[in-house]
Amino acid sequence: MEFIKQLLLSKNIPLNDQDWDQFAKKNIRKEYKKKDLILKAGEVENYLSFVEKGAARLFFEKENKELTIRFVFNYQYLTAYDSFTQRTPSRCNVEALTDMVVWQVHYDDLQEFYKIHTVGNLIGRLTIEALYVEKLNREFSFLSETAEERYLSLLKEQPDLFQKIPLKHIASYMGITPQALSRIRKRIC
Secondary structure, rough: HHHHHHHHHHOOOOOOOOHHHHOOOEEEEEEEOOOEEEOOOOEEOOEEEEEEEEEEEEEEEEEEEEOOOEEEOOOOEEOOOOHHHHHHHHOEEEOOOOOEEEEEEHHHHHHHHHHHHHHHHHHHHHHHHHHHHHHHHHHHHHHHHOOOHHHHHHHHOOOOOOHOOHHHHHHHHOOOOOOHHHHHHHOOO
């Protein structure tokens, strides 16, 4: 879990050894294989997970189509956050796109950490802010950019995405069909 500690310290979070030890011992290491369903729609998300290695996607099904909401990669949070915080059934599935290693902290343990350690609330707030900004950027992109502009942005921000993720998932994330994505890729290349 040292990479998580270094990431927190790089964000100027005042994390002392005692706080870190208390937090670290509440986390468990979990491995998933490619195509494992980490969370099924309808289940309550009990873990806030942080990806050490691998890639996953959050998606839901509508009219026999899978619609991808979010991709998650190394050093990012992986959770159906609304289900986790509200303690309600998840509206989405979480699937491993590659073999993965994640670190997970249970909801109850995280709440206890928040109560006891003031730095926990800071970490929680910064996590929420990052997820909110990511969501806002995605909404802005959908409302203000063409599919081609969204593709170019995705290519710039995540250049290795297209080597790791099936194009059908990327297309659904972009809100277009795989055929439309194929046409965009042909025009640009």
